[in-house]
Each structure stands twice: as structure tokens, then as C-alpha cells.
Amino acid sequence: MGRLLIILGLMVVIALVLRWRRPAWYWMSFGATFAGLRTLVRYRSVMDACGLTVPPARWQLTLARLTNRPIPGPRSPRILRLRPTRTGLVLRIKLRAGQDAFDVSASTDRLRHSFGMYGVSSRELRAGVVEIAMTGYDVLKRVQMPARAERSAVRVPVAMREDGGVHYRDYRRVPHALTLGATESGKSVYQRNLITELAPQDVALVGIDCKQGVEQAPMARRFTALADDPDTAHDLLAALVRHMQDVYELIRAHQRISADIPDAEIAADIWDLPEDIRPVPLVVIVDEVAELALYANRDEEKRRDRIITSVVRLAQLGRAAGVYLEICGQRFGSELGKGITMLRAQLTGRTAHRVNDETSANMAFGDIAPDAVLAAVQIATETPGVAVAADMAGGWSRIRAPHTTLRQAVNACNRHAHRTPDVPALADFRPVVPHLAPVPAPAVEKTPTAA
Ligand SMILES: Nc1ncnc2c1ncn2[C@@H]1O[C@H](COP(=O)(O)OP(=O)(O)O)[C@@H](O)[C@H]1O
Numbered sequence: 001m002g003r004l005l006i007i008l009g010l011m012v013v014i015a016l017v018l019r020w021r022r023p024a025w026y027w028m029s030f031g032a033t034f035a036g037l038r039t040l041v042r043y044r045s046v047m048d049a050c051g052l053t054v055p056p057a058r059w060q061l062t063l064a065r066l067t068n069r070p071i072p073g074p075r076s077p078r079i080l081r082l083r084p085t086r087t088g089l090v091l092r093i094k095l096r097a098g099q100d101a102f103d104v105s106a107s108t109d110r111l112r113h114s115f116g117m118y119g120v121s122s123r124e125l126r127a128g129v130v131e132i133a134m135t136g137y138d139v140l141k142r143v144q145m146p147a148r149a150e151r152s153a154v155r156v157p158v159a160m161r162e163d164g165g166v167h168y169r170d171y172r173r174v175p176h177a178l179t180l181g182a183t184e185s186g187k188s189v190y191q192r193n194l195i196t197e198l199a200p201q202d203v204a205l206v207g208i209d210c211k212q213g214v215e216q217a218p219m220a221r222r223f224t225a226l227a228d229d230p231d232t233a234h235d236l237l238a239a240l241v242r243h244m245q246d247v248y249e250l251i252r253a254h255q256r257i258s259a260d261i262p263d264a265e266i267a268a269d270i271w272d273l274p275e276d277i278r279p280v281p282l283v284v285i286v287d288e289v290a291e292l293a294l295y296a297n298r299d300e301e302k303r304r305d306r307i308i309t310s311v312v313r314l315a316q317l318g319r320a321a322g323v324y325l326e327i328c329g330q331r332f333g334s335e336l337g338k339g340i341t342m343l344r345a346q347l348t349g350r351t352a353h354r355v356n357d358e359t360s361a362n363m364a365f366g367d368i369a370p371d372a373v374l375a376a377v378q379i380a381t382e383t384p385g386v387a388v389a390a391d392m393a394g395g396w397s398r399i400r401a402p403h404t405t406l407r408q409a410v411n412a413c414n415r416h417a418h419r420t421p422d423v424p425a426l427a428d429f430r431p432v433v434p435h436l437a438p439v440p441a442p443a444v445e446k447t448p449t450a451a
């Protein structure tokens, strides 16, 4: 008996310590079971209290009256499935007649408090079926990406979503993206993490970093081309436009549309080409875009106009040629001069880290998801790396990239340096590789404990 008590006490202490220091481990060892039981036990009363029930059906009332039984109580949505995940619980429910998915999404905050979960969101799966995703702890506090997230050449996981899901950068669905944020808000870390994820894939990386390459030069071994000042950037962008035109010629040459070619085999972008002749997809990563758009004198102004024209052309036509843009900056509005708003309209993916004012947030979301603007302004200074990512459907979610240090990124790039493809049109811009021997980096990087 005494021994049992000691073991029980020890378990409680372990659970409490885990919960305090390692919420993710706590969730997987104890939390999920407790929360699952709690949810099932409280389910009916919570649904009733949140106004998510409907009165009993007529036949039930009639039956009760005929058989002289007590009148049945209100009915709550039927539970189809309750599934624990790495970060929370997923509850799938079948709505009763007369309920709609909006009733549930309007009650998510009430459900959060009633079930004692950290975050609750809901979405409709199909008519009558709603999935409620709950997280058990603050998953953005210390980001740990699931090891088994799917990866492919043009779809890589880049951040954790607030609801415990993985945020992907999918170049075929969202070819070009814009990432905004004040200084020290986590833009470079986000980019670094993206480069780390792209390094093992079959893509060519092209970097434009006019801060003399401080961010990208250390990772140069995995870069097919790198520009670290506006003059080189100008030439590099012109070369990229030429490359794009070459790719289009290749696609044209391959099309040779005639009546007996099946529809599905007509090529209109590089992914329709047979694998042996398909050009490698190119991801162009621009850090601090304002450096490309500002000028101090007449000559620079001409250069600037040509640079922006090239970028706009890449954004307009690059997708089918497999040229994808990833643009980072502190602000991206009309004050950067002509062509900028036109360019912005082409950048479908929008991510905003912490911004200092509403105008900056508007530059990211004003035209696609107005309510994301407020969420971007509210990001706290103490949590660098937290960002708001919008998708094209007008939905948005808070995300945070794992804290990838420059050393980890450099190691990943060096490890995969042999994958760096040669793109003939960009041969002049091959970076001069600094000698940086890989050193073993700890598997789990220590993140600053953010509130
Ligand atoms: N995802 C993140 N998780 C934890 N800390 C982060 C994250 N992103 C950024 N930071 C912290 O914020 C600091 C500034 O980030 P950085 O990417 O250099 O900002 P920016 O490029 O926007 O000026 C980094 O040194 C890092 O310590």
C-alpha cells in the first residue's frame, strides 16, 4: 500500500514537472488521455451549456407520450470520432437537423474554456459533419515540427500552425510569396528555415541579399546563384528572365500539338514535360526587397526600374517555367515606387511577422484577408518568429517557424551541396564558396524561452 502511494506520488510529480517544462511530452504521456476522458464525460453538458443542442424529435416526444415515459432531453451533435494527436484532440461531430457549422465556429471560445483546452477551431468537412480541432498546450511557444511531415521538391513544411497543423510552402499551389515584418521579427529565421528544408530537395536556389550577403553567403554552397549587391542583382534578374524564356521555348518545342496527341499530354508548364528533359525548378529568395527598389541618383533610378520590371515579369510568367519567388521585406507598399503594387498583386502567399503599424500589416493582408491585419499587429515583441499566414481562400492562421540557427542551416546546405544543380543561364553568378567546415549542431536547438 505504502509503495503504491509512493509510485502514485512520483507519477504526479513527473506529470507536473513535464507539464511545466515540456508540455509536448506531457501531452503525449498523460495529457491526451486525461483531456480525452474529460471531453467525453463533459460532452453533453458542455454542448447544452454552449447552446449546441436541439430539442428532441417529434417522434421521440410522441413515443414518450404514448408509452408514458419521461420526455427526453435536448439532443447534442453525435460524436463520430475522437482522436488524440501529437498536439491535441480532434473531435468529429454530426450536426443535428437545424444546426449549422457557423453555430459551432461561433462557440469555439466557449468550448475552449469548457473543455479546458488551449485552443479550439472548427471546420466543416462535408454537409452535416464538423471537425473540431483542439490543442492541449501552446504549440507555438516551443516549435517542434513532426519528423514525419511529408516533403517533396516543391512542397516543404516550414512552420507550425496554431491549431497544431503543419504550415507548408507549396510552390505549385502558391508560386510566389511575400513575407513582411519589422526588424528582429523573424523574417530571416523563416527564410533560413525554408532554405534548410529546400536544401535536400531537387530545386535550384537563387539568392538576392543586398545586405552584402550576410544572411545567404554562409549557405552559398547550396546556392546556384547569389547576388549580394544591386548591380549583380540587376544582371542576375535579367539572366533569370532569359532562363525563363529558354524554358518556354523548350515547352513550345515539346508541345507539337497535333490531333492525335491526347489532351493530357499537351505540355503547358514544366510539370507536364517528361522527367528527363524537365528543367529544374528555381526558387528565388530575396532578402530585404527595399534594397532593390530604392535609389539615390539618376543612374540608380534606371537600374531600379529595370530590376523591378524583371521581378514583375518573373512574377507574372515564372510559374509555368518553374521559377518561384520568395520575397522578404519590412514594408512593401507604393512608397517603394512604381511597379510595386503590381508586383504585390502577383504574390499570392502572404505572411506577416510582427509589424509596427497597421499600414504595414495592410500591405500584406489589406487586399486579401482584412481580419488578419489585426492579428498581425497584435503579435508580441517577446515572441519573434510568430507570424500570420493567409491563404487564398481568405482564411488565415498564426504560425511560427522552428528556431533554425545559421549554423544548422549552413550544415544542411553543406551536407546537400552536391545537389546544387547547374543552370547554364546563371553560370556567371555561381557564388564563391567560403570555407566553412560543418560542426556537429545539437539536435534540439535551445530556443530563448519566450513568454
Ligand atoms: N521562429 C523563431 N523562434 C524563436 N526565436 C526566433 C524565431 N525567429 C526569430 N527568432 C529570434 O528573433 C531574432 C531576430 O530574427 P531575424 O529573423 O533575424 O529577424 P529579421 O530578419 O526580421 O530582422 C533571432 O535572432 C532569433 O533569436
Ligand SMILES: [Mg+2]
Residues within 6 Å of the ligand: 187, 188
Ligand atoms: Mg533579416
